[in-house]
Amino acid sequence: MREARLAYILIAPAVLFLTIFVAYPFFMALWMSLTSKRLGMPGTFVGLGNYLRLLDDDIFRQTAWNAVLYTGVAVGIKTVTGLALAMGLAKLSRGAQLIRAIVLLPWVIPISLSALAWWWMYDPLYSVFNWGLGLIGIHKIPWLSNPFWARVAIITTNIWRGLPFYGLCILAGLLAIPRELYEAAETDGAGRLATFWYVTLPLLRPVLGTVILYSVVMTISDFETIYLITRGGPRNTTHLFSTLAYQVGLVGTEIGLGAAIVLFIFPVLAVAAFLLIRLVRQSEQIA
Amino acid sequence: MKKTGSKNYTRREFVKAAGAVTLSAAIGGPMVIPRRASAQKKTVSVLHWSHFVPPFNPELQRQVEEWGKLRGVEARVDFIAIRDLPAKLAAEAESRRGHDVVEVRFFSGPLYRANLVPLGDVARDLEKTAGPWLDIAKYVGFVGGDWVSIPWYYYNIPANINTDHWSKIGMSSEDVAKLTWDGLLEAAPKLQANKTPVGMAISECSDGNDNTFTVLWSFGASMADAQGNVTINSPQTAAAVEYVKKLAKFMPEDIMAWDDSSNNRFMLSGAGSWSPNGPSVWAVAKKDNMPIQAKIDHVPMPAGPAGRFRNALPICLGVWKFSPNINLAKDLIRYLLKKENFEKQAEASWGYNLPLLVGNRTAKVWTREKALRYYEPPKEPVYVSGYPAPPSPATQIALNLYIIPTMFAKAVSGETSTAKAIEWAEKQLKRIYAG
Numbered sequence: 001m002r003e004a005r006l007a008y009i010l011i012a013p014a015v016l017f018l019t020i021f022v023a024y025p026f027f028m029a030l031w032m033s034l035t036s037k038r039l040g041m042p043g044t045f046v047g048l049g050n051y052l053r054l055l056d057d058d059i060f061r062q063t064a065w066n067a068v069l070y071t072g073v074a075v076g077i078k079t080v081t082g083l084a085l086a087m088g089l090a091k092l093s094r095g096a097q098l099i100r101a102i103v104l105l106p107w108v109i110p111i112s113l114s115a116l117a118w119w120w121m122y123d124p125l126y127s128v129f130n131w132g133l134g135l136i137g138i139h140k141i142p143w144l145s146n147p148f149w150a151r152v153a154i155i156t157t158n159i160w161r162g163l164p165f166y167g168l169c170i171l172a173g174l175l176a177i178p179r180e181l182y183e184a185a186e187t188d189g190a191g192r193l194a195t196f197w198y199v200t201l202p203l204l205r206p207v208l209g210t211v212i213l214y215s216v217v218m219t220i221s222d223f224e225t226i227y228l229i230t231r232g233g234p235r236n237t238t239h240l241f242s243t244l245a246y247q248v249g250l251v252g253t254e255i256g257l258g259a260a261i262v263l264f265i266f267p268v269l270a271v272a273a274f275l276l277i278r279l280v281r282q283s284e285q286i287a
Numbered sequence: 288m289k290k291t292g293s294k295n296y297t298r299r300e301f302v303k304a305a306g307a308v309t310l311s312a313a314i315g316g317p318m319v320i321p322r323r324a325s326a327q328k329k330t331v332s333v334l335h336w337s338h339f340v341p342p343f344n345p346e347l348q349r350q351v352e353e354w355g356k357l358r359g360v361e362a363r364v365d366f367i368a369i370r371d372l373p374a375k376l377a378a379e380a381e382s383r384r385g386h387d388v389v390e391v392r393f394f395s396g397p398l399y400r401a402n403l404v405p406l407g408d409v410a411r412d413l414e415k416t417a418g419p420w421l422d423i424a425k426y427v428g429f430v431g432g433d434w435v436s437i438p439w440y441y442y443n444i445p446a447n448i449n450t451d452h453w454s455k456i457g458m459s460s461e462d463v464a465k466l467t468w469d470g471l472l473e474a475a476p477k478l479q480a481n482k483t484p485v486g487m488a489i490s491e492c493s494d495g496n497d498n499t500f501t502v503l504w505s506f507g508a509s510m511a512d513a514q515g516n517v518t519i520n521s522p523q524t525a526a527a528v529e530y531v532k533k534l535a536k537f538m539p540e541d542i543m544a545w546d547d548s549s550n551n552r553f554m555l556s557g558a559g560s561w562s563p564n565g566p567s568v569w570a571v572a573k574k575d576n577m578p579i580q581a582k583i584d585h586v587p588m589p590a591g592p593a594g595r596f597r598n599a600l601p602i603c604l605g606v607w608k609f610s611p612n613i614n615l616a617k618d619l620i621r622y623l624l625k626k627e628n629f630e631k632q633a634e635a636s637w638g639y640n641l642p643l644l645v646g647n648r649t650a651k652v653w654t655r656e657k658a659l660r661y662y663e664p665p666k667e668p669v670y671v672s673g674y675p676a677p678p679s680p681a682t683q684i685a686l687n688l689y690i691i692p693t694m695f696a697k698a699v700s701g702e703t704s705t706a707k708a709i710e711w712a713e714k715q716l717k718r719i720y721a722g
Contacts, residue, residue: 038680040380040402057718058711059688124541125552144544145490233491234543235696251373252687253398253680255381 033259039249043256050260060261063239067265069151070240071220074158079212081159082166083204089167090174100168107164115228118157122229147237150230154238157225162218166211173207174200209280216272220265241265330361331612331619333604334375334386337366338636339567341574346635347623354622360615369493369547373687379607387610388619391603393671394683396427396436403435403605409617410434413624417646423671424643427601430678436603437620440632440640442565443669444497444598445585445662447550452483452560463561464586464661468505468530471561471589475537478560485561486538486553488545488692489531489699495545495692497598498563500672502527503691505591510691511676515720519694520713523593528698528705530591535699543696555579563588563598569658570637585662595667601643638662681720690715 033050037043054060085103092099106114121128122143130140143153177200185195223242226232232239232247239247241262249258333351338344348364355362365386367375376395379385380402396403410428414420420428424438448463456477466474475485488494503509508523535542539553553559554568557579562568572580587595604623606616622628626647633640633650638659642648653663673682685691694712698705 039377040399053718059715124539124544124549125556125558140540142540142544145541150544230544231491231546235491235693235700235702246374247688250377252684253377253380254684255377 029259029263032256033263035256037256039253039255046256050257051264053257054260054264059236059239060244062236063241063244063261064264066151066236066238067220067240070155070158070222070238071216074155074162074219075212075215077155077159078162078166078215079208082163082170082211083208085163085167086170086174089171100171103167104164106161111161111224112228114161115157115225118153118160118225119229122153144230145234147234150234150238154225154229157229158219158222161225162215166215169211170204170207173204177203206280209276213273213276216276217269220269328359328361329612329615330363331355331388331615332362332386333364333388333390333619334372334379335364335366335390336369336372336602338639339565340570340636340639343632343636343640346631350623350628350631351619354619358615358618360612362619383607383609385607387606387612387616389605389607391436391605392600393686394427394673394678394680396603396605397430397678398680398683399605400430400435402608404608404610404613404617405433405435406437406606406617406620407434409437409620412621413437413644417624417626417629417642417644419645421643421645421669423599423601423669426674427671427678428603436605437624438601438603438643439620439624440629441599441601441643442639442641443600443662443665444501444563444565444588445665446561446588447554447564447566447568448561448584448586449483449554449557449559449579449582450584451582452478452481455481455483460584460586466586466589468502468534468589468591472530472534472537475534479537483558483560484538485534486542486545486550486559487563488542488547488550489535489696490543490545490692491689492546492692493600494547494550494564495689495696496672496686497600499531499691499695500670500674501563501588501596501598502531502591502695504596504670504674505589505593506530507591507593509675510673510685510716511682511720513675513677515677515679515681517713517716517720519691519716520709524709525705526592528695528708531695532699532705543700554583565600566637566639566659566662570639573637584658587661587665587667597665597667597669599669599671601671681722685716685719688715688719690719 032043034045034047035043036046036049089096089100089103120126124142124144127140127143129143133140141149143149181199181203182195185199190198220240221242222240223246226238226240226243227246230238232243236244241264245258245261248261249255252258335347338347344364344366351362351364372390372392373395375385376389376391376399379389380399383402391399391403410420420438423441428434428436428438446463448460450460453459453463453474456474458474471485478484487498489499500510503524506523506527508521508527509518511517511519541549545553550559550562550564551568551571554562554564555572555577566585569580569583569585571577572583588597589595604620606613606620610616623632624644624647626649629640629642629644629647630650633642633647634652638650638652638656641663648664653659673686676682676685690712694708697703697711698708702708703711
């Protein structure tokens with residue numbers, strides 16, 4: 001009984017923090033999304049009017065597609081390359097600690113600094129990439145003025161930044177797999193591919209599920225990368241929900257509409273979280 | 288446990304005691320620790336963008352502090368990057384906390400009209416001493432029967448040219464000053480062949496708005512009329528878009544990714560021959576003693592079928608209703624717009640800041656610097672992006688969402704046809720103006 005009381009006391013600050021800084025803003029945003037509120041002025045209740053207006057808006061539909069594409073491609077590539085990176089790091093013996101620390105650098109550098117550096121590398125006038133391409137006789141790439149290349153640019157930046165996180169989390173999962181299972185598989189004559197498919201991957205599923213879920217949430221809600229590199233352009237082809245909400249809600253002062261934009265992703269993320277957590281739980285039972 | 292003079296605490300007891308002490312300090316601390324008696328001066332604060340021309344910021348700071356000393360108050364200026372200004376204003380309006388005097392540009396005054404103190408008394412006083420107001424001042428400042436902000440200064444957007452590049456194709460500054468858009472289209476391929484192209488942003492940035500509206504006006508087109516009826520879908524708009532499609536072939540490929548600083552770098556690098564911009568290119572070259580300074584000149588933008596126009600960006604000052612220093616804020620605004628103070632600001636900005644009161648046109652910088660001879664005063668009509676649409680929240684939102692430059696970019700890039708691009712813009716604008 002005393003322990004239970006102490007437990008409640010100890011988690012009270014965290015609950016208070018979450019209530020004030022997470023729950024309250026969330027419900028406030030939910031309320032605002034149902035009104036015509038503009039910044040500095042009250043609004044009137046419009047029900048689902050903002051959401052219906054967004055569904056009819058091709059900039060919003062473009063943004064939704066951008067978000068699916070950005071998240072799907074970036075998370076997919078990060079998963080595959082993160083797994084490869086982890087497997088490579090697991091095989092290291094000499095200098096493993098140092099190399100793992102270096103690999104973590106992109107994750108550690110503040111996103112605002114790294115995004116600015118990438119922006120300079122893609123800069124229309126002074127791109128170092130285009131300079132390099134010019135040296136080998138390749139015509140310069142319109143990194144930020146062409147929708148395809150602008151998407152490549154921001155996805156590359158996102159992958160560069162997120163890969164260390166994937167690599168090190170999966171590495172932790174890899175190192176936790178008992179050595180005996182690999183020895184048993186080897187004894188049974190399993191090759192590398194079979195070992196990976198039947199031993200490594202199933203036992204990595206809980207870690208992979210968690211990492212992918214986290215990455216989906218962080219990627220779909222990315223703001224800094226887009227804001228600093230493309231600002232949602234060219235022609236709204238790299239806008240994500242967060243940057244569009246910023247433009248509409250803060251710059252345009254239509255905060256009710258801005259809130260509706262970001263809340264659109266909430267049910268999608270809730271479903272994604274539910275499915276991934278189920279997958280993780282099933283994998284844990286199998287393990 | 289050893290028997291000693293002091294009790295041995297368990298971990299649980301220690302945590303409980305620590306928690307109790309922390310909680311008591313948090314609740315009772317402020318009551319126990321005596322507050323310093325409040326003998327602080329009032330502080331009046333101003334929010335202003337960090338000016339392109341470096342000497343302006345310290346001059347403004349100096350004038351504001353000087354005023355503060357005269358009034359026996361603390362006074363300060365907070366400078367902010369221009370890109371962050373809209374979000375900062377939004378945060379202050381919503382939280383009802385922030386600066387006393389804020390810079391509002393374009394139609395941010397009408398956008399935040401409900402939160403700003405009417406300043407008709409200040410405007411009338413200033414008109415008596417240094418008037419009259421320019422038309423663009425009244426256009427952005429006088430809304431709904433009263434002054435929602437005080438127009439302070441503006442800068443306009445001439446064409447920046449590199450005289451060396453133009454002389455190589457046999458044209459002087461005066462020749463370029465008389466150009467029509469068709470004339471520019473004739474010269475552009477020659478400049479591109481010399482690897483010194485013309486360029487202007489057709490992208491989602493402030494420059495994108497400035498450039499495309501200037502083209503629209505010169506073809507007789509407009510975004511909306513004075514009553515807020517959307518007029519973008521017109522043969523004149525189609526002609527403007529078709530023209531820019533032709534001109535864009537002779538510009539760098541990445542103009543649709545340019546931000547507000549790209550054309551500055553384009554011209555300062557020596558790569559560019561022509562680009563619309565305020566005199567910040569020349570100012571930076573002068574500040575850094577760059578050789579290119581001698582080659583940069585400013586000339587009027589080309590003329591179209593409907594005439595020649597100059598785009599203007601007015602900067603106004605507003606006072607939040609929640610300011611505890613409203614009368615002091617008004618007094619500060621009057622002080623900043625006094626003739627002698629405005630003249631010093633204009634000099635400190637190297638002629639960049641232009642007066643919105645005719646009586647404040649006293650600075651010698653515009654006649655002293657040859658590169659500014661076409662900058663001030665402009666002979667052609669001067670309009671603000673959005674004109675002739677009403678100075679309203681809808682117009683500011685249309686500018687914030689870069690509808691017009693995006694329309695041009697859609698057609699120029701080939702993403703859609705000219706007609707479809709215009710239809711897209713019309714749909715967006717009708718939604719915005721319908722509220």
